[in-house]
Amino acid sequence: MAADSATPLLCARALRRLYGRIVALEEVSFELWPGEILAIVGESGSGKSTLLHVLAGQLEPDEGEVLFDLPGRGLQDIYRLCEGERRTLARTDWGFVHQHAVDGLRMHVSAGANVVERQMALGERHYGRLRRLALDWLQHVELDPARIDDAPVIFSGGMRQRLQIARNLVTLPRLVFLDEPTSGLDVSVQARLLDLLRRLTRELGLAVVLVTHDLAVARLLAHRTMVMQLGRVVESGLTDQLLDDPVHPYTQLLVSSVLPP
Amino acid sequence: MRMCDPPGSLERDPNVNFAYLDERTKRMIRRALLKAVCIPGHQVAFGSREMPLPYGWGTGGIQVTASILGPRDVLKVIDQGSDDTVNAVNIRRFFQRTAGVAVTTDTTRADIIQTRHRIPETPLREGQILVFQVPAPEPMQRLEPRQSETRKMHGLAEYGLMHVKLYEDIAHYGHIATTYDYPVLVNNRYVMSPSPIPKFDNPKLNMSPALQLFGAGREKRIYAVPPYTAVTSLAFDDHPFEVQRWESGCALCGSRASFLDEVLTDDHGGRMFVCSDSDYCTSRQGADVRSVISDGG
Ligand SMILES: Nc1ncnc2c1ncn2[C@@H]1O[C@H](COP(=O)(O)OP(=O)(O)OP(=O)(O)O)[C@@H](O)[C@H]1O
Ligand SMILES: [Mg+2]
Numbered sequence: 001m002a003a004d005s006a007t008p009l010l011c012a013r014a015l016r017r018l019y020g021r022i023v024a025l026e027e028v029s030f031e032l033w034p035g036e037i038l039a040i041v042g043e044s045g046s047g048k049s050t051l052l053h054v055l056a057g058q059l060e061p062d063e064g065e066v067l068f069d070l071p072g073r074g075l076q077d078i079y080r081l082c083e084g085e086r087r088t089l090a091r092t093d094w095g096f097v098h099q100h101a102v103d104g105l106r107m108h109v110s111a112g113a114n115v116v117e118r119q120m121a122l123g124e125r126h127y128g129r130l131r132r133l134a135l136d137w138l139q140h141v142e143l144d145p146a147r148i149d150d151a152p153v154i155f156s157g158g159m160r161q162r163l164q165i166a167r168n169l170v171t172l173p174r175l176v177f178l179d180e181p182t183s184g185l186d187v188s189v190q191a192r193l194l195d196l197l198r199r200l201t202r203e204l205g206l207a208v209v210l211v212t213h214d215l216a217v218a219r220l221l222a223h224r225t226m227v228m229q230l231g232r233v234v235e236s237g238l239t240d241q242l243l244d245d246p247v248h249p250y251t252q253l254l255v256s257s258v259l260p261p
Numbered sequence: 262m263r264m265c266d267p268p269g270s271l272e273r274d275p276n277v278n279f280a281y282l283d284e285r286t287k288r289m290i291r292r293a294l295l296k297a298v299c300i301p302g303h304q305v306a307f308g309s310r311e312m313p314l315p316y317g318w319g320t321g322g323i324q325v326t327a328s329i330l331g332p333r334d335v336l337k338v339i340d341q342g343s344d345d346t347v348n349a350v351n352i353r354r355f356f357q358r359t360a361g362v363a364v365t366t367d368t369t370r371a372d373i374i375q376t377r378h379r380i381p382e383t384p385l386r387e388g389q390i391l392v393f394q395v396p397a398p399e400p401m402q403r404l405e406p407r408q409s410e411t412r413k414m415h416g417l418a419e420y421g422l423m424h425v426k427l428y429e430d431i432a433h434y435g436h437i438a439t440t441y442d443y444p445v446l447v448n449n450r451y452v453m454s455p456s457p458i459p460k461f462d463n464p465k466l467n468m469s470p471a472l473q474l475f476g477a478g479r480e481k482r483i484y485a486v487p488p489y490t491a492v493t494s495l496a497f498d499d500h501p502f503e504v505q506r507w508e509s510g511c512a513l514c515g516s517r518a519s520f521l522d523e524v525l526t527d528d529h530g531g532r533m534f535v536c537s538d539s540d541y542c543t544s545r546q547g548a549d550v551r552s553v554i555s556d557g558g
Contacts, residue, residue, distance in 0.1 A: 084417040106404065106425070113428045120428065121421025127431055127497040149432050 007069050009034045009175060009207050010055065015064035017050055017231075024050040025061065026231045034174065037201060037208040039218035039239065041254065042228035048211040049179060051228070055209060056096055056177045057086045068175075091118050095168030095176035099183060101160035105152045105167065111138065112148040115166045122171070137166040142196060158189035162196065169200065176201075178210045182217060194220050215255065219243055227251045271354055273361030280327040281359040286310055290328035290483070294474060297485035302447025303415070304398055309481040319352060319377055320478030322394035326375045329390060329474075330356065335363045337371035342379040342520070342537035349377075366540045378441075380462040382519045382541040385471035387488065393456045395477035398484065400444045400454040420452050423495055431500055440505065445492050452495070453484060461504045461520045466492040511536045514545035 008031035017025040024047045032038055040048050053059035055066055057078045067075040078086055098104035105114055112134035124130055138145045141162040152160050161181055168176060181197065182190040198221055201208055212218055218225045218239055226236040227250065235248040246252045278284065293307035312320040336356055340349040344366040352375060353364050365371050368383040375392040385391060401411045404422050414422065423444050430438045443460035447453045455466055456475060466473065466486060473486040486492060494502040510517040512533035519541060521534040536542035
């Protein structure tokens with residue numbers, strides 16, 4: 001974590017988002033620093049996914065702003081960029097790993113093409129180079145390079161998540177959004193995937209916003225954790241402190257019900 | 262007489278409007294065409310009408326032809342390069358009956374050429390219009406079925422997806438296996454489906470002196486390539502675009518420069534390669550051969 005960095009990478013200011021009369025987000029503000037991993041925890045319906053989509057430029061907030069540190073331009077409200085700029089940003093400097101791999105992969109396109117699609121979108125027109133890059137990234141995420149021409153539709157859940165990660169990291173983004181990346185996987189597969197995420201985030205100095213309902217995942221990966229309830233942030237702090245010594249009654253409840261004492 | 266000129270021309274039916282469509286519809290289609298010409302390669306939505314032919318029979322191309330046809334225009338209709346398949350004959354008759362226009366098989370004499378799946382071998386000239394029948398106008402549809410998304414991708418010129426398809430070809434077959442409907446970039450801006458012409462014809466799209474119009478009836482889309490517009494076929498630097506080649510020339514006219522079809526000559530596996538463009542082939546063979554083929558067909 002580069003805590004001495006002068007500006008935050010991402011900055012949420014007083015975010016509010018309604019669904020009809022349901023308040024999905026209210027008064028959410030925080031800063032994310034380069035290389036920092038932030039976990040968002042909270043029970044089902046507390047607004048975690050809504051927040052993630054608002055931060056990732058996919059869902060405009062009703063109020064508040066999301067600022068991102070653009071190279072050479074400083075903090076910019078992402079919803080004031082034109083759509084083309086925002087989409088380019090989203091597929092170069094950001095990654096988004098979906099809870100369900102089918103939302104984040106082209107299931108009937110080979111693993112290799114899934115990995116290098118972003119590079120092709122950026123104008124890479126040399127097949128040999130794309131191929132080498134795909135092979136490299138399959139290795140980085142510990143997928144068998146021999147599977148490069150297989151489509152993820154025949155991959156296991158864990159393999160699909162690895163492929164999603166490779167597909168997102170291929171442009172070396174500075175910020176990655178992860179929505180419940182390990183849920184629905186077997187415990188042993190989860191553990192290996194978490195190890196992989198921990199290694200890659202360190203090696204690449206990635207900043208991450210991680211949504212999870214699993215406090216153990218937050219404990220393992222996140223520098224800082226934010227607890228949400230009914231669309232609001234009720235408590236936030238360094239992960240270990242927050243989990244070992246929760247202050248807010250809701251956090252105490254979460255910790256006591258999930259983490260055996 | 263050219264081989265396909267009908268014996269005794271068909272009478273125009275006085276009970277239907279000129280070229281079948283009513284004038285308001287034709288004006289609407291012409292407005293869409295003008296817009297299409299202004300934005301080369303961009304798909305323009307239009308209010309496609311029911312035609313007295315099923316989709317897949319070129320209803321998009323027919324509506325375009327009907328909207329631009331004038332009484333003194335000479336029309337040629339080809340299907341897979343041939344003037345005398347059922348599809349070509351039907352469409353030609355349709356315009357003879359509804360518009361009373363002169364028809365020809367001679368590419369050089371035609372003002373408007375409606376085509377399915379080929380561009381004539383004889384180079385087109387200024388003033389000519391080539392009308393393509395298009396079954397599937399959206400080149401990205403198979404990889405991205407959401408229309409809202411493909412429209413956005415065109416709008417923002419986000420075309421990485423097109424190379425995903427070419428990448429897949431090379432990964433699975435060792436080369437770009439797409440041989441028909443090979444995607445092109447028009448005027449350095451819009452990716453376009455050239456309709457299911459063989460990629461052999463793609464270079465003819467580039468800087469053509471003729472106006473090229475594309476009509477998709479079922480999908481209700483019109484697009485265009487104005488004369489002298491750059492049209493490039495997508496490819497990789499290390500897997501450049503290439504057209505089909507044959508080992509020998511056409512068995513009938515000897516041409517080594519035209520697109521060849523394989524035809525069976527007997528029941529014992531005998532086969533030969535002949536020009537797909539029948540007008541080009543017969544005109545190269547001379548009048549004698551032409552009448553022989555005409556009698557046989
Ligand atoms: N598209 C939508 N339309 C209406 N209400 C929605 C929509 N999406 C979310 N909500 C509501 O907003 C609130 C927050 O939902 P959100 O999906 O952000 O929660 P979450 O914390 O991600 O829950 P989970 O852990 O179940 O994924 C919930 O009350 C939910 O019902
Ligand atoms: Mg959620």
